[in-house]
Amino acid sequence: MKGISYLGTWIRDWYKIFVNELRLIFSDSGVIVIFFVGGLLYPVLYNLIYMNGTVDEMDVAVVDNSGGAFSRRFIRKVDATRECNILMFAASMEEAKEMMQKGLVHGIIYIPEDFDARLVRGEQGIISTYADMSSFLYYKCLTMGASLTMLDEMHEIQMERYLASGMDAQAAWQAVQPVLSDESMPYNKPFSYTIFFISAALLLVIQQTMFYGSSLLAGTLREQNRSFASMSKGLQGLGIGRVLLGRGTAYFSIYMVTGTLIALLIPWLFRLPQRGEWTDIMVLLVFFVIDCIFFTFTWSSLITRRETVFVLFLSISPICLFLTGFSWPQTAIPPFWQYVGYIFPSTFGCRAFINLNTAGGSLSLVAPEIKAMTIQTVIYYVLSSISIFIENKVIARKDKIESLKDKALELRGIDPEEARRLIAGD
Amino acid sequence: MKQLVKIVRRELLIILKRPVYILASVGVLIVNAVFYITFMKDGLPHDLPIGLVDEDHSSTSRTFARELDGTQLGKVVYYDDIHLAREHMETGRITSFIVIPKGFNADIQAFRQPHISYYVNSLYFVGGALAYKDILTMVNLTNGAVQRQVLRLKGMNEREIMGRIQPIVLDQHQIGNPAVNYGVYLNGVLLPGVLEMIVILITIYAVGSELKYGTSKHLLKTAGGSVEMALLGKLLPYNIIFTVLGIALELLLFHWLKYPLKGHIGWMFLDILLLVSASEALGLFIVELFPVLRLAISVGAIISVLGFSLAGFSLPVEAMPPYVQGFSAVFPLRHYYLFHVQETIWGSGFAGWWQESVHLLLFLFLPFTLIGRLGHAYKYQDYERN
Numbered sequence: 025m026k027g028i029s030y031l032g033t034w035i036r037d038w039y040k041i042f043v044n045e046l047r048l049i050f051s052d053s054g055v056i057v058i059f060f061v062g063g064l065l066y067p068v069l070y071n072l073i074y075m076n077g078t079v080d081e082m083d084v085a086v087v088d089n090s091g092g093a094f095s096r097r098f099i100r101k102v103d104a105t106r107e108c109n110i111l112m113f114a115a116s117m118e119e120a121k122e123m124m125q126k127g128l129v130h131g132i133i134y135i136p137e138d139f140d141a142r143l144v145r146g147e148q149g150i151i152s153t154y155a156d157m158s159s160f161l162y163y164k165c166l167t168m169g170a171s172l173t174m175l176d177e178m179h180e181i182q183m184e185r186y187l188a189s190g191m192d193a194q195a196a197w198q199a200v201q202p203v204l205s206d207e208s209m210p211y212n213k214p215f216s217y218t219i220f221f222i223s224a225a226l227l228l229v230i231q232q233t234m235f236y237g238s239s240l241l242a243g244t245l246r247e248q249n250r251s252f253a254s255m256s257k258g259l260q261g262l263g264i265g266r267v268l269l270g271r272g273t274a275y276f277s278i279y280m281v282t283g284t285l286i287a288l289l290i291p292w293l294f295r296l297p298q299r300g301e302w303t304d305i306m307v308l309l310v311f312f313v314i315d316c317i318f319f320t321f322t323w324s325s326l327i328t329r330r331e332t333v334f335v336l337f338l339s340i341s342p343i344c345l346f347l348t349g350f351s352w353p354q355t356a357i358p359p360f361w362q363y364v365g366y367i368f369p370s371t372f373g374c375r376a377f378i379n380l381n382t383a384g385g386s387l388s389l390v391a392p393e394i395k396a397m398t399i400q401t402v403i404y405y406v407l408s409s410i411s412i413f414i415e416n417k418v419i420a421r422k423d424k425i426e427s428l429k430d431k432a433l434e435l436r437g438i439d440p441e442e443a444r445r446l447i448a449g450d
Numbered sequence: 451m452k453q454l455v456k457i458v459r460r461e462l463l464i465i466l467k468r469p470v471y472i473l474a475s476v477g478v479l480i481v482n483a484v485f486y487i488t489f490m491k492d493g494l495p496h497d498l499p500i501g502l503v504d505e506d507h508s509s510t511s512r513t514f515a516r517e518l519d520g521t522q523l524g525k526v527v528y529y530d531d532i533h534l535a536r537e538h539m540e541t542g543r544i545t546s547f548i549v550i551p552k553g554f555n556a557d558i559q560a561f562r563q564p565h566i567s568y569y570v571n572s573l574y575f576v577g578g579a580l581a582y583k584d585i586l587t588m589v590n591l592t593n594g595a596v597q598r599q600v601l602r603l604k605g606m607n608e609r610e611i612m613g614r615i616q617p618i619v620l621d622q623h624q625i626g627n628p629a630v631n632y633g634v635y636l637n638g639v640l641l642p643g644v645l646e647m648i649v650i651l652i653t654i655y656a657v658g659s660e661l662k663y664g665t666s667k668h669l670l671k672t673a674g675g676s677v678e679m680a681l682l683g684k685l686l687p688y689n690i691i692f693t694v695l696g697i698a699l700e701l702l703l704f705h706w707l708k709y710p711l712k713g714h715i716g717w718m719f720l721d722i723l724l725l726v727s728a729s730e731a732l733g734l735f736i737v738e739l740f741p742v743l744r745l746a747i748s749v750g751a752i753i754s755v756l757g758f759s760l761a762g763f764s765l766p767v768e769a770m771p772p773y774v775q776g777f778s779a780v781f782p783l784r785h786y787y788l789f790h791v792q793e794t795i796w797g798s799g800f801a802g803w804w805q806e807s808v809h810l811l812l813f814l815f816l817p818f819t820l821i822g823r824l825g826h827a828y829k830y831q832d833y834e835r836n
Contacts, residue, residue, distance in 0.1 A: 054745070057748055073759050073760065073771075074770070075771050077769075079765075098618070124625070125796045142613075146613045147609070147612075148613050148619050149618050152623060154623045157624045158791040161766060163630065164579060167583070170620055170622075171583075175586075177617070178616065182597075202561065202592075203554075203558060203564060203566055205565065205568065206568075207570070208567065209570045209571075210569065212578075217764070220575045329470075334748070338647060339481075339647055339648075342640070343485055346489060349542065354577075356492060356577075358489065360488070361489055378573055379541050379542060382573050383540045
């Protein structure tokens with residue numbers, strides 16, 4: 025019987041705390057702004073900014089000192105690539121560089137005087153390319169445009185020479201390309217910036233908005249000297265589990281809604297690839313959101329005032345993004361930072377999301393990430409319990425000191441309220 | 451003047467009493483600088499894992515694997531079957547994988563043109579693009595090697611052979627970043643961006659805290675009732691901190707780490723000073739517009755995070771939709787970046803970047819438009835505090 029009544033109390037307490045947390049969240053406009061406006065605004069904004077995602081037909085200047093048939097064909101082919109657009113012919117390198125400095129072109133192709141002569145003689149012709157390094161995408165465009173053209177020209181010239189030496193077309197073709205290759209870039213063929221950036225950023229938005237919003241709340245409570253931990257006073261310090269799970273359920277119920285919008289609706293709205301099963305993504309979301317909740321509870325115990333979470337921790341967001349390995353490859357991340365990455369749910373959550381949603385893997389493929397998030401959840405659950413426990417002790421001691429002070433004042437015949445006002449200088 | 455000294459002293463006491471100011475400026479910048487510089491210390495990733503499914507097990511396929519492994523970019527990971535390789539590529543454990551089919555060697559010798567297939571996971575941008583480049587090169591080298599054997603048998607000399615198998619050579623140059631160092635490219639703008647974020651947030655926090663904690667009347671009284679004087683004195687200490695941080699950052703990047711700089715470091719100091727001042731003005735403007743700390747700081751947070759994307763150093767601004775392009779001008783970091791390009795890549799001096807410095811200076815007018823609003827809020831404290 026005792027067990028049942030304990031369960032009853034547990035559930036009642038849990039429910040009270042759950043409802044109270046929801047009330048706190050929805051009565052704080054700052055938190056609402058971050059949870060709902062921030063959580064949904066960012067994905068939309070990023071989709072708008074990165075709408076096109078690729079640099080196509082990048083303007084290129086040509087300095088053609090050779091002016092022969094080979095050089096003209098090369099230039100025509102570069103112009104035909106998806107990456108490059110020949111904007112102008114410059115008379116000299118100086119002129120072309122000036123154009124680049126003004127930002128009118130982002131690449132220069134320089135063909136030396138002897139280019140055609142050398143090719144006619146059967147020697148190697150050399151073409152120089154100059155990329156504007158103010159953005160890596162310029163570099164990528166010029167490299168791709170020029171390299172693909174070079175390969176194409178190479179095959180064409182080789183064919184011409186074999187044919188000229190009396191080979192038949194079939195044999196020449198076999199000689200030019202003894203090995204054929206098929207390429208397959210199934211997930212992001214045009215190397216679109218949108219697909220790769222948004223895929224990584226979506227789940228990060230969940231983690232970061234939850235952390236900032238919940239920390240705002242925690243900071244406010246602590247400013248008013250009523251930390252959430254003190255809620256459990258009535259439970260004689262036994263209710264840590266109830267407090268954590270009750271508060272957690274509040275965030276869980278909110279974030280399963282916004283999370284679904286972020287992970288399923290936003291990609292659909294902006295026509296991003298959605299190759300995974302939606303059920304798989306929901307499962308991932310459950311693990312990720314729970315992980316984020318206890319991550320947030322643990323780290324927000326460092327926040328003592330409302331706004332400090334932004335001034336101190338805003339720059340963590342881009343750091344978390346890099347730790348997911350979305351840009352700089354995971355294998356090239358120094359070991360120390362790989363370990364630091366283990367602190368954040370996003371490191372695993374974002375990778376799992378990229379693999380599930382964009383690469384179209386199945387749930388079993390992301391098992392390692394889910395396992396890692398489960399371990400994180402357990403660790404953060406314990407850590408947040410400890411932090412509540414400690415905070416409770418600190419508050420209890422503070423209260424005790426306060427009441428002792430009041431007692432001392434009363435003994436001297438001073439009204440404690442009066443004294444407080446005097447000290448505050450009102 | 452006496453009032454100014456008083457306010458500055460008052461502000462210094464606040465800074466000393468609340469460690470958040472030093473932590474959020476000096477501390478945050480140091481953490482970020484250490485992170486990004488050590489994170490990308492290799493400049494360009496190397497030894498990217500490239501999967502190889504060798505179904506042929508011939509000398510040719512082994513040579514291919516060895517040579518691919520020998521390239522600086524790639525490192526070969528062997529797989530027995532295609533499914534596992536595909537799984538590992540999907541989960542990002544390898545960047546890409548190549549399948550060499552059964553009978554590869556025999557087919558080459560008999561000119562039956564065997565197919566090499568390769569799969570690249572381009573979701574992981576840098577890794578995917580680099581691995582793709584590496585594989586493309588290797589496939590062409592293989593073709594070249596086969597042709598070379600044939601041509602040798604025909605009695606051609608090496609010079610003629612090279613003209614045959616590689617008639618066109620690309621000689622690639624990268625203006626401004628010859629080593630294609632990703633860290634140079636990213637950190638040169640990212641870290642000033644972090645500084646911009648710090649300046650905006652701290653300016654808002656410092657000015658807004660007076661409202662939140664109800665101390666603005668005291669501040670105004672110290673300033674003799676002049677809100678201009680109050681803000682001047684209040685922001686002066688931060689100005690010094692930000693300036694020192696900015697100069698230190700440029701010294702770190704261009705002097706200590708020796709990032710390529712065609713122009714003069716003195717002009718980079720000017721660039722970062724303008725960035726700091728413009729960001730401070732922007733922060734002040736935001737808190738004047740929303741004289742409620744928590745609202746102002748949320749707006750500041752959103753703006754400074756967007757600043758990274760809209761500076762246009764990752765995806766260029768001209769590739770963004772037109773209505774976003776115009777929007778990029780309201781971020782100081784955008785103008786810092788354009789100035790930075792002119793000075794570091796071209797060493798243009800005044801002629802190249804004077805427009806950007808004018809744009810950054812224009813930000814300084816912003817706070818004057820709404821200073822009365824803040825003065826009112828400081829005097830009457832009639833906005834909600836929490």
